[in-house]
Amino acid sequence: MFKVIYPGSFDPPTNGHLDIMKRASVLFDQLEVVIAVNPQKNYFIPAEERLKMIRIMVKDLNNVKVVTWEGLVVDYAEKTNARIILRGVRALSDFDYEFELSMINKALNQKIETIFLPTDQKYFVLRSSAIRELAMFHGDISEMVPPVVEQALMRKCK
Amino acid sequence: MFKVIYPGSFDPPTNGHLDIMKRASVLFDQLEVVIAVNPQKNYFIPAEERLKMIRIMVKDLNNVKVVTWEGLVVDYAEKTNARIILRGVRALSDFDYEFELSMINKALNQKIETIFLPTDQKYFVLRSSAIRELAMFHGDISEMVPPVVEQALMRKCK
């Protein structure tokens, strides 16, 4: 079976992302989390720090690897012989954007397929942008992100 | 890797369904098409005939099996040791229903996951209910369903 890649910006990674990683690591033989970096965007947390955070989050999942990638996700898939892009979908509004993104990726490379895994109901609210805003207002995010992420956000927003 | 099942009523099967079957047979080791039969529903084409149609449609896909099942899809998955339910999603409105269905299945059996594969753009219009209506009005459906299905529908709607 083909390697599955799970791309995203993960800025920050949430318990919802972790749930997808755990479930996908059970379903698929090999999973690679790809932190997609757009050099023209400003991120809340530097890519290197997100890489470290996610590595800590998945350290017990033996078939999961984490990398950063600057470029088109389909090019990473092509280069590393992955055929499946995995995306978590939380709700209808997510799906709209995701559907379009999957069609663009299909147009760029016909061989690579996108599959969607629905987010667990417990994690519906965990949009990274909302978590950044909560952290800035010192809202309690301990149920929303893994401990390593919570500590980093608290340091950052002091 | 786990067996993947692709359940549906396929009443009738369309070129869109066939496209999902072909693409999934490349992505996954083993695929099982499950014609889900609800004894309290009236179907346009009898289950046995749909079974024969789909077997003809996938006869060149070596890792694809076709069965009928009367009961809950999660029970079939549990019984046959499948862990992944595959569903094609054509558009936003599909997804809404599919998302809810996947949550119900998760509630019935936590171990079994649903994944979604977006329908190819060429097949967006191929809803089985629309094809039934076109067939009844003698519309041209030759681009919408495989030849074996077209012939059966033409016989039926003469």
Next chain:
Amino acid sequence: MFKVIYPGSFDPPTNGHLDIMKRASVLFDQLEVVIAVNPQKNYFIPAEERLKMIRIMVKDLNNVKVVTWEGLVVDYAEKTNARIILRGVRALSDFDYEFELSMINKALNQKIETIFLPTDQKYFVLRSSAIRELAMFHGDISEMVPPVVEQALMRKCK
């Protein structure tokens, strides 16, 4: 310019339908209201009665004709040399269905185009099925349908 056809079941016709007819009769040279009849469906009001009602509703619009048609709408368009199918869209949920219908019609006949005209805000609530239900419960529908329709529904639901 090509003739524009405005198909629908109009069961019953509403003030929202009338609003589309009036506005389209200003925008386009020739408009034809096509009451699409599916012989396998049960209608609340017989097609002939709907034809009479709509003719009364548009009697002051000189460039509007009303017909009934049993068959595919694109076949009517082809036969009568119309190139544009007009549909009113009230809201997002309408559009979803309408979009799919327009793609099916495009697949059946590439030459014929569907255009959408948004319903006026005043008429958002006027779904024919809701009006049938209100009429059965003797709700006040005098603001929702033209007088000729209201009287017919009142006779019917006495």
Next chain:
Amino acid sequence: MFKVIYPGSFDPPTNGHLDIMKRASVLFDQLEVVIAVNPQKNYFIPAEERLKMIRIMVKDLNNVKVVTWEGLVVDYAEKTNARIILRGVRALSDFDYEFELSMINKALNQKIETIFLPTDQKYFVLRSSAIRELAMFHGDISEMVPPVVEQALMRKCK
């Protein structure tokens, strides 16, 4: 403050409905659950039985009353001096229908307002129609409906 009514068919009542009843009984002074009966519809569970079930479900909520009503909900509100119709909304697709319903009710009676309370995430999957189908297939619905409802459905679907 005005009495709040919570209308629905509740066929069957679910844990999601019960959750709305409990939360509304905290927020509002007086809540009335109105089982809306349409004499032209076939129900899975007779209205009288639904009335008994819901009375058992809310027996510890002192400010909650349960009634059945055959007619338009706004007429019940007018007659009993309620000014607020409460509806639970589970997801986007619900809201679409609910929004339209609220506009129809507003058109019928300007004085009566509809407010929406979002369903708790735990109860997103609990659509009554899905529960009926699960019950018919002997799926496990013990987490989805109160015990009194589960027992009745099990007796019914034996």
Next chain:
Amino acid sequence: MFKVIYPGSFDPPTNGHLDIMKRASVLFDQLEVVIAVNPQKNYFIPAEERLKMIRIMVKDLNNVKVVTWEGLVVDYAEKTNARIILRGVRALSDFDYEFELSMINKALNQKIETIFLPTDQKYFVLRSSAIRELAMFHGDISEMVPPVVEQALMRKCK
């Protein structure tokens, strides 16, 4: 009954906001309009000016108070003993965002509930961001905002 708060940025306040305030002041015993201020955002109209505008708009509604608040809305609710957050919803797209926001607020404070009141049809188009853009292009906004807001925007966009 609990106090109800109606938070928002109101940048600028519109006739749609005013409509919600008026209707809510009839339905609930006490209403508090909370101008939520995020110190990291740039606003079109300073918070103090919005406060004055809304106070003028609601001066005849005796049970309505207006305040500004810098922080999480649930913290304001907790601090002032409010249990209900009221949000106006204009259309499906609004609801999507609002639904998520309500779930985040629920996650932050289980005791505080969000209820939605649908915007009156007349005010569907009144998104504050659209009004800002119209004002900059000197479009006629006299039907969209109260006089006190129109005058301020005209001064600002001269």
Next chain:
Amino acid sequence: MFKVIYPGSFDPPTNGHLDIMKRASVLFDQLEVVIAVNPQKNYFIPAEERLKMIRIMVKDLNNVKVVTWEGLVVDYAEKTNARIILRGVRALSDFDYEFELSMINKALNQKIETIFLPTDQKYFVLRSSAIRELAMFHGDISEMVPPVVEQALMRKCK
């Protein structure tokens, strides 16, 4: 028949836009492409260059004119005696925004109507913002935009 205008930012123009222009030039007597310029926005491609690009794209369509306009689109329509604004809609998410925009334009000028033409399935993925991003990552956009646009984007993103 009235002149039809097709406004947009076209930053850059895509094959999807060109498809709408071609189809509309068949359906309507006179079409005018209006490049709407908001002086407070930053564009990827200057308005003058977009004007040249689109003129090259439509040079074989005799009834199509291209202009730039700084101001409200309804004011351009009024000034030039157009009665119909044409907008292409690719999918549900487009429609939501477009529907609201059409209601705002209706509020600004009751005489001017917006009609929607669905984008051809082949061009669903062609959102200008996605094409800008692909161009920056040197993705292959030759199937997505006309040659004149591809060359300009390649020069720009070298």
